[in-house]
Amino acid sequence: MLRDITLGQYYPVQSPIHRLDPRVKITATLLFIVELFIVNNFIGFAICAGVLAACVIVSRVPLGFIMRGLKPIILILLFTFLLNIFMVDGRVIWTIGPLKVTMEGVITAVFMAIRLILLIIGSSLLTLTTTPIRLTDGIERLLSPFERIGLPAHDIAMMMSIALRFIPTLLDETDKIMKAQQARGADFESGNIVRRAKSLVPILIPLFVSAFRIAQDLAMAMESRCYRGGKGRTRLHEMRFHKADVISMILLLAFLAVVIVERILVPSDI
Numbered sequence: 001m002l003r004d005i006t007l008g009q010y011y012p013v014q015s016p017i018h019r020l021d022p023r024v025k026i027t028a029t030l031l032f033i034v035e036l037f038i039v040n041n042f043i044g045f046a047i048c049a050g051v052l053a054a055c056v057i058v059s060r061v062p063l064g065f066i067m068r069g070l071k072p073i074i075l076i077l078l079f080t081f082l083l084n085i086f087m088v089d090g091r092v093i094w095t096i097g098p099l100k101v102t103m104e105g106v107i108t109a110v111f112m113a114i115r116l117i118l119l120i121i122g123s124s125l126l127t128l129t130t131t132p133i134r135l136t137d138g139i140e141r142l143l144s145p146f147e148r149i150g151l152p153a154h155d156i157a158m159m160m161s162i163a164l165r166f167i168p169t170l171l172d173e174t175d176k177i178m179k180a181q182q183a184r185g186a187d188f189e190s191g192n193i194v195r196r197a198k199s200l201v202p203i204l205i206p207l208f209v210s211a212f213r214i215a216q217d218l219a220m221a222m223e224s225r226c227y228r229g230g231k232g233r234t235r236l237h238e239m240r241f242h243k244a245d246v247i248s249m250i251l252l253l254a255f256l257a258v259v260i261v262e263r264i265l266v267p268s269d270i
Contacts, residue, residue, distance in 0.1 A: 009168050011128040017059035018129045021245045022138025028252050029126045035259045036115050036122075040268040044259060045114050051255055052122055061128050069124045070117060077113050084109035127164055136161035137239060166214065173210045177203050 017025070032048070039045055056063060070077075090104030127135070136157045143153035178186075181202055 009127060010131055011061045011065065013060050015058060015060040015129070016244060017055060017125075019244065020129075020248055021239055021241055022130050022134045023142055023239065024241075024245045024248050024252075025126055025130055026135075026138050026142060028248070029122060031252060031256055032122045033119060035256060036118055038259055038263055039115075040263060041266050043266050044262050045111075045118070047258065047262065048118055049114075052118060052125075055125060056121070059125060059129050061125070066121055066124060066128070069120055073116065073120060077116060080112050080116065081109045084112055132161050132165045134239075135164070141239060162218070169214065170207070170211060173214075174203065174207055177206050177210070 032052070035048060039048060056066060085101050085105045086099045088102055088105035088108050090102035092100045093103050093106070094101040130138070139157035139160055140153050143151060143156060147153050186202060187199060
């Protein structure tokens with residue numbers, strides 16, 4: 001389960017999506033998230049899913065590898081689905097004791113599930129096609145205009161990049177600790193929810209110790225390389241917009257316009 005989390009991982013392959021400027025990909029991801037919350041009917045979700053599927057095909061990242069990232073959120077999907085089914089008022093289509101299932105609740109639950117699935121896949125595609133260094137540079141360049149009002153763009157970009165980069169590292173550490181505890185007789189599978197939650201306590205303490213050790217090693221490595229923040233920092237490869245980046249931005253704006261027009265013209269399904 002832990003190894004199924006794809007957010008924060010990079011999939012090395014040559015593709016047009018990988019070669020795009022990171023600023024374009026970050027902007028596209030943010031706009032895609034906004035578009036998912038603009039959409040209010042199934043036609044809009046079909047358009048978003050079609051565009052996302054096309055991006056996945058062009059990125060050459062295996063679909064099975066991307067879909068693995070949905071396994072850890074299955075419980076969240078089920079909880080959200082059931083919560084919306086029973087809590088939304090409307091036309092009652094089924095009664096289970098004191099609980100009532102409504103048509104509006106079913107539609108809302110399906111909406112939330114689709115939105116969450118597309119959100120996870122779209123966000124994972126950003127990190128799967130962008131190296132941590134380029135992701136940091138892209139975030140820093142996008143935030144650089146706000147430095148005039150005192151926003152530490154480089155520090156924020158560095159923290160976000162390190163956080164994404166160490167998600168897989170901490171997951172690997174967690175997996176190693178769990179296997180070590182299981183080898184000593186620990187049981188994480190049996191029992192009710194409370195018992196299983198208590199069985200995770202022996203994992204948390206060594207995990208925190210390992211996380212602090214990794215952070216200390218990283219800080220020492222940065223200090224030994226005379227890291228002093230972004231002031232005066234140079235880059236081996238300067239980011240420049242190319243023809244493919246400009247075309248991608250035009251297509252991105254066209255996609256946003258289609259979603260807005262679709263929301264205005266097509267009635268809501270909720």
